[in-house]
Amino acid sequence: MQGLEVRGLRKSFGGLTVAQEIDFDLPPGARKALIGPNGAGKTTFANLVTGKLKPSGGSIRFDGSDIGSLGESERVKRGIAKTFQITTLFRTMTVRENIRLPILERQGRGGRMFGGAAADRATEAEIDALLDQFALLPLADKPIHLLAYGQQRLVELALTLALRPRVLILDEPAAGVPSSESHLILQAIERLPAELAVLIIEHDMDLVFRIARSIVVLVNGRILTEGTPDEISRDPMVRQLYLGEAHV
Amino acid sequence: MSVQEIPLTTIRTRIRGVPLMPEAVMLALAVIAYFLFPYDLALLTRIMVMMLFVLSLDLVLGYAGIATLGHAALYGTGAYAAGLFAVHVSADPVTGLVVGAAAGAALALVSGLLLMRAHGLTLLMLSIAVTLICQEIANKARDLTGGADGLRGIRMEPVLGLFKFDFVGRTGFWYALAVLCVCYAVLKVVTLSPIGLSVRGIKDSAARMVAIGSPVYRRLVTIYTIGGAVAGVAGALAAQVTQLVSLEVYAFNLSAEALIMLILGGAGRLHGAIIGTLIFMVVHHIAASVDPFNWLFIIGALVLGIVFFVPAGMLGIPAALRNLTGRNGDARP
Amino acid sequence: MSLILNIAVDGIAYGMILFMISIGLSVTMGLMRVINLAHGAFALLGGAAAHALIARAGLSFMAAALLAIMATMAIAFLLERLVYRRIYGLGELQQVLATIGITFIFIALVNRLLGSSLLAIPLPDFLQQSVDLGFRVLPAHRLAVILAGAVVIAGLYLTIERSRFGTRLRAAVDNRSIASALGINIDAVFAATFCLGAGLAALGGILGAELLPIDAYYPLRYMVLFLIVVSVGGMGSITGSFMAALALGILETASRYLIPDFGTIVFFAAVMAVLAIRPRGLLGKA
Numbered sequence: 001m002q003g004l005e006v007r008g009l010r011k012s013f014g015g016l017t018v019a020q021e022i023d024f025d026l027p028p029g030a031r032k033a034l035i036g037p038n039g040a041g042k043t044t045f046a047n048l049v050t051g052k053l054k055p056s057g058g059s060i061r062f063d064g065s066d067i068g069s070l071g072e073s074e075r076v077k078r079g080i081a082k083t084f085q086i087t088t089l090f091r092t093m094t095v096r097e098n099i100r101l102p103i104l105e106r107q108g109r110g111g112r113m114f115g116g117a118a119a120d121r122a123t124e125a126e127i128d129a130l131l132d133q134f135a136l137l138p139l140a141d142k143p144i145h146l147l148a149y150g151q152q153r154l155v156e157l158a159l160t161l162a163l164r165p166r167v168l169i170l171d172e173p174a175a176g177v178p179s180s181e182s183h184l185i186l187q188a189i190e191r192l193p194a195e196l197a198v199l200i201i202e203h204d205m206d207l208v209f210r211i212a213r214s215i216v217v218l219v220n221g222r223i224l225t226e227g228t229p230d231e232i233s234r235d236p237m238v239r240q241l242y243l244g245e246a247h248v
Numbered sequence: 249m250s251v252q253e254i255p256l257t258t259i260r261t262r263i264r265g266v267p268l269m270p271e272a273v274m275l276a277l278a279v280i281a282y283f284l285f286p287y288d289l290a291l292l293t294r295i296m297v298m299m300l301f302v303l304s305l306d307l308v309l310g311y312a313g314i315a316t317l318g319h320a321a322l323y324g325t326g327a328y329a330a331g332l333f334a335v336h337v338s339a340d341p342v343t344g345l346v347v348g349a350a351a352g353a354a355l356a357l358v359s360g361l362l363l364m365r366a367h368g369l370t371l372l373m374l375s376i377a378v379t380l381i382c383q384e385i386a387n388k389a390r391d392l393t394g395g396a397d398g399l400r401g402i403r404m405e406p407v408l409g410l411f412k413f414d415f416v417g418r419t420g421f422w423y424a425l426a427v428l429c430v431c432y433a434v435l436k437v438v439t440l441s442p443i444g445l446s447v448r449g450i451k452d453s454a455a456r457m458v459a460i461g462s463p464v465y466r467r468l469v470t471i472y473t474i475g476g477a478v479a480g481v482a483g484a485l486a487a488q489v490t491q492l493v494s495l496e497v498y499a500f501n502l503s504a505e506a507l508i509m510l511i512l513g514g515a516g517r518l519h520g521a522i523i524g525t526l527i528f529m530v531v532h533h534i535a536a537s538v539d540p541f542n543w544l545f546i547i548g549a550l551v552l553g554i555v556f557f558v559p560a561g562m563l564g565i566p567a568a569l570r571n572l573t574g575r576n577g578d579a580r581p
Numbered sequence: 582m583s584l585i586l587n588i589a590v591d592g593i594a595y596g597m598i599l600f601m602i603s604i605g606l607s608v609t610m611g612l613m614r615v616i617n618l619a620h621g622a623f624a625l626l627g628g629a630a631a632h633a634l635i636a637r638a639g640l641s642f643m644a645a646a647l648l649a650i651m652a653t654m655a656i657a658f659l660l661e662r663l664v665y666r667r668i669y670g671l672g673e674l675q676q677v678l679a680t681i682g683i684t685f686i687f688i689a690l691v692n693r694l695l696g697s698s699l700l701a702i703p704l705p706d707f708l709q710q711s712v713d714l715g716f717r718v719l720p721a722h723r724l725a726v727i728l729a730g731a732v733v734i735a736g737l738y739l740t741i742e743r744s745r746f747g748t749r750l751r752a753a754v755d756n757r758s759i760a761s762a763l764g765i766n767i768d769a770v771f772a773a774t775f776c777l778g779a780g781l782a783a784l785g786g787i788l789g790a791e792l793l794p795i796d797a798y799y800p801l802r803y804m805v806l807f808l809i810v811v812s813v814g815g816m817g818s819i820t821g822s823f824m825a826a827l828a829l830g831i832l833e834t835a836s837r838y839l840i841p842d843f844g845t846i847v848f849f850a851a852v853m854a855v856l857a858i859r860p861r862g863l864l865g866k867a
Binding site (some may be wrong): 309315360362365366372374376377378380388397446500501504507508511524542544545547549552554555556559 | 585607616664667668669673674675677678679681682683684686689690692693698705801804805808809811812816827842844845846849850852856857860862
């Protein structure tokens with residue numbers, strides 16, 4: 001099968017089980033959202049998929065081959081990329097350099113010891129195109145710390161897309177972004193390549209309902225239900241979960 | 249004041265616009281120093297050896313963020329390798345430098361496989377432990393290294409078969425300057441290359457580097473090995489021009505002082521290493537001739553001053569001043 | 582048999598000295614996440630002050646030791662208020678540099694006041710005797726050191742496990758932000774810990790002068806030794822520091838008796854092996 005295929009995934013820390021028997025598919029072109037209350041295990045699940053955490057059991061397959069034993073950077077090479085919940089950029093560098101690094105790694109040139117890092121015309125043109133797509137081109141030569149937070153989130157997204165991933169996991173892409181800038185994030189996500197498989201982890205239900213064509217609800221490390229936005233918004237269990245929470 | 253500032257900044261940007269401007273200025277100053285201080289060539293040569301050593305630390309620490317207090321291990325091993333090579337195999341200086349580079353790189357590679365897995369205090373301790381083990385081996389292998397008496401009997405042949413080492417140190421000066429320039433150029437290429445950008449990325453955020461698929465550990469070992477080669481050349485150069493290698497090449501103070509020189513000038517930029525070393529060595533030369541313990545007091549105070557007031561080093565002073573005047577300007581209505 | 586006993590007594594005494602000097606360093610490093618290379622200066626201050634008070638002012642050993650420890654704690658208090666407070670927030674490298682700078686300044690000051698030669702601390706008569714245990718005769722000094730170490734450990738255990746201060750300290754080491762949110766005054770806890778650690782270092786410096794001779798360069802010469810105890814034991818762990826200090830003390834003593842030519846190499850190779858397997862030390866927090 002094409003895309004990501006997770007079966008019976010389990011993870012426990014000592015006696016605490018944070019993911020149990022998760023079955024999950026993410027075919028090319030998917031727009032899925034993962035929602036659930038705090039501590040439901042959403043980020044844990046993402047980290048299991050990217051390889052940052054080692055699962056206690058179950059399998060993760062990508063395009064039919066088992067990637068469960070691969071390390072984090074090897075899975076990136078296969079095409080699985082994730083944005084960070086807390087913006088993690090190269091803070092002493094310019095925006096352009098931030099995008100150049102993942103491109104060099106993708107091209108397998110990141111370890112070269114000679115030839116300027118900025119010497120390749122095609123690479124520089126690709127950086128320009130990518131920055132232009134996010135309306136960041138005028139800021140290309142500014143150091144990261146001079147950018148507004150919403151702009152930094154865009155750089156975070158551009159940096160991850162520079163890897164040309166086939167599966168993109170967005171971990172709360174709008175977290176901490178002031179509402180005046182959140183439309184930028186939404187627009188950027190809407191314009192993602194159609195064939196890219198996207199999984200978005202998000203608290204902002206507005207954003208989830210505008211982007212996702214399918215929603216997975218995770219509670220206590222277990223999948224409660226999965227369905228279209230319509231089905232989920234009508235699901236009594238989900239309503240109780242969210243409304244119940246809201247009334248506490 | 250603001251009238252003056254406009255031409256100043258435009259001049260500055262114009263200078264920056266010229267490629268390799270700082271390098272050209274530094275080279276010119278070195279040549280001028282040769283003619284201004286004909287009786288201090290030995291000191292000038294020692295300063296250049298130290299510059300080379302601090303440059304190698306800049307690559308490892310300034311660029312890649314590897315916090316080590318054991319850089320002397322690489323320097324000392326280069327020095328002993330070149331010294332032993334000169335005594336037992338061949339007294340050709342350039343071959344000796346290659347041997348020193350190889351020894352420094354080999355130790356960096358082997359120890360780096362362990363060191364680059366560690367961080368923080370553990371990394372500091374391990375790097376010091378490597379140095380102390382090297383020192384103890386050199387101390388115990390008395391038959392080979394001369395132990396605490398030092399390795400003597402190093403006699404160098406003329407450089408490239410043409411330039412004899414003379415008493416006044418003229419050949420030594422030009423030889424050291426040439427080696428310094430070549431190594432500087434190599435480091436410039438490496439720092440501008442993809443791996444240079446890559447290790448800066450690791451310094452900024454190792455987690456992000458992993459997340460973009462970078463083999464972080466391998467990159468760090470590679471850059472540490474390159475740094476080891478350059479430090480080895482510095483040690484070899486010292487052995488050749490002073491014709492002596494003592495256990496002091498592994499001294500903790502050497503690692504610590506190199507670190508101070510680097511931070512003094514400004515880490516993460518090659519000319520920062522050069523400027524910091526120059527200032528430190530000149531102040532040292534003046535103060536230490538008076539009283540070595542007063543000198544310790546001076547460096548101690550100097551270090552605290554840098555850390556608290558100019559954390560970016562001498563290269564950061566213009567920016568710090570600009571901030572200061574800018575803030576004053578804002579304060580005025 | 583007597584060799585093993587000698588190694589054990591000397592090694593344990595040596596380990597106790599290492600423990601007394603290093604424990605304050607371990608706790609403060611664990612508490613404030615600060616890399617402090619200057620801690621040996623407190624052992625030097627204690628030793629140098631004791632030397633001056635005995636040799637130049639003619640005080641008795643006990644009185645001199647007590648005064649020297651108090652003086653060291655007073656200096657540590659001022660240093661913490663005026664200098665260390667500004668170091669906590671800095672980056673790792675800046676902390677390394679700043680504390681090297683402090684070490685250099687102390688070396689220069691002690692040298693200015695007392696010179697660069699050995700600063701002997703004459704032991705009182707009762708510590709110079711030998712003690713007959715029936716089956717063996719042992720130097721009283723070693724036994725006194727071991728006894729003092731045992732008292733320090735018992736005292737620390739009671740302070741940490743049983744007192745209000747200990748509860749606060751444990752909470753602060755465990756999780757600073759939670760402890761702070763619970764209303765624990767982290768600043769005060771740290772200042773107290775810093776002074777206590779400096780006092781213990783001074784005690785270790787004075788009692789250990791037979792094994793680690795005092796002179797102006799002391800903090801630099803033994804810096805690595807004290808930091809190794811901390812990193813092998815695990816930052817912030819008292820039990821870890823104790824185990825590390827004893828193990829390193831016995832290892833160093835044993836290798837000096839048994840393989841004098843390779844003692845140092847064996848010692849550092851062992852340290853590297855431990856740190857390679859357990860990068861956070863024996864009992865360090867993961």
